[in-house]
Every structure is written in structure tokens, then in C-alpha cells.
Amino acid sequence: MKTQHKERNFNDPVCGMEVSRMSAIDELVYQGKTNYFCAGTCRQAFEKEPEKYLRHHRQHGIK
Numbered sequence: 001m002k003t004q005h006k007e008r009n010f011n012d013p014v015c016g017m018e019v020s021r022m023s024a025i026d027e028l029v030y031q032g033k034t035n036y037f038c039a040g041t042c043r044q045a046f047e048k049e050p051e052k053y054l055r056h057h058r059q060h061g062i063k
């Protein structure tokens with residue numbers, strides 16, 4: 001029986017792109033949670049207004 005090590009994927013909270021720990025360009029720990037980003041610019045945007053992006057992510061589909 002083979003045990004495959006599955007890479008866990010995350011979503012870039014800024015642009016919503018799927019990133020893995022391997023493919024993430026940048027990361028930032030916010031409130032004890034590590035967020036992964038596809039680009040340094042996404043991390044910078046998140047750093048400016050983390051609440052905005054976290055709220056957007058949680059209330060998916062609500063504007």
C-alpha cells in the first residue's frame with residue numbers, strides 16, 4: 001500500500017489563486033495563521049489591509 005504525501009493547498013487571500021507551500025512566492029503570519037501569496041505584491045496588499053481580505057474571504061459572495 002502506497003502512502004502518498006499530499007501537498008496541502010492554500011488560497012491567496014488577496015487574489016484567490018491557489019498556492020501551495022512549494023509554489024507560494026511569499027508568506028505572512030497574521031493572527032497566528034500563515035497566509036501564502038502568489039506574489040510579493042499580493043503580500044503587500046494584504047499587509048496594508050489584512051482585515052479587508054480576511055473578511056472578503058470569509059463572506060464569500062457577499063459584497
Ligand SMILES: [Zn+2]
Binds near residue numbers: 014016017038039
Ligand atoms: Zn495573489
